[in-house]
Amino acid sequence: MARITKEPSERKQEILDTAIKLFYENGYEKTSITDIAKHMNVAQGLCYRYFPSKENLFDSAIDYYAQTLVDKMSTIIDNADKTLKQIIEEVPIFIDIETDDNLYYKVCHGEKSKKIHDQLSLKICEKLIPIVKKQLELANSRGEINIPDIDTTTYFCIYGQQGILLRKDISNNEKAEKICSFLSYLMNI
Structure with missing residues (x-):
């Protein structure tokens, strides 16, 4: 052969x-x-x-899938032509960015996959930090917001959403509305 x-x-x-x-x-x-x-x-x-190792391979697979999702989210978030308010209003678009038609999704969202899903969620958050920070800095420089501590705000905006996103008792539309409403309130826009 x-x-x-x-x-x-x-x-x-x-x-x-x-x-x-x-x-x-x-x-x-x-x-x-x-x-x-x-x-x-x-x-x-x-x-x-x-x-x-198998663990390294698995971590790499989660990292790959997280990057794939972040790349999709970036098309909305990482846009200097949009105001922060416009970006926040588009949050519902990427709430449903994952589709259940691929094996990466199925592995991360199976019945016994809570630990895997949590690992994926944290990896996505980690990858979003520089993108969101850049947008907040841009909005601050444009006068759209007035936030003295961009680092803390960035981490809070990203990791703070996890509690809402992981809720099983509300629809994705409700999650998006709650996140959008809270971020608008937090940023005073």
Whole structure:
């Protein structure tokens, strides 16, 4: 059998996607690096070349999915042409940014996935910090808001939403309305 050579980024993504598929089908605990390599029909060492452990591979998959979601959110948030008020009013658009038609979503939102979902949520928050901070600084410089402590406000705006976003007793529309209303109140806009 001929050896198939792929670009490192392509191979890494293939390993991540295969791992997520097997994590979804068999569960994280019951999936090994050996299982992933066998499923891909490659040597186990190839997986270890990119990921030193199953835990590192899983963390990388969560990081990849978080970045994918943040990239989608950035199209709304990271826009110097919009006012902060306009950005806040578009919060409902990215409340439903995740779709349940991919395995990354299914792994992070399954019945037994609370810890995984929490890890994803925190990773998204971490990745949003510089984007939101930049927008708050821009709004401050334009005189749209008058906030002396942008760092604290940034962290509060991002991590403070988690309590609302994780609620199961209200719809996504209600979540969006509550977040939008509170952020507008907080920013006095």
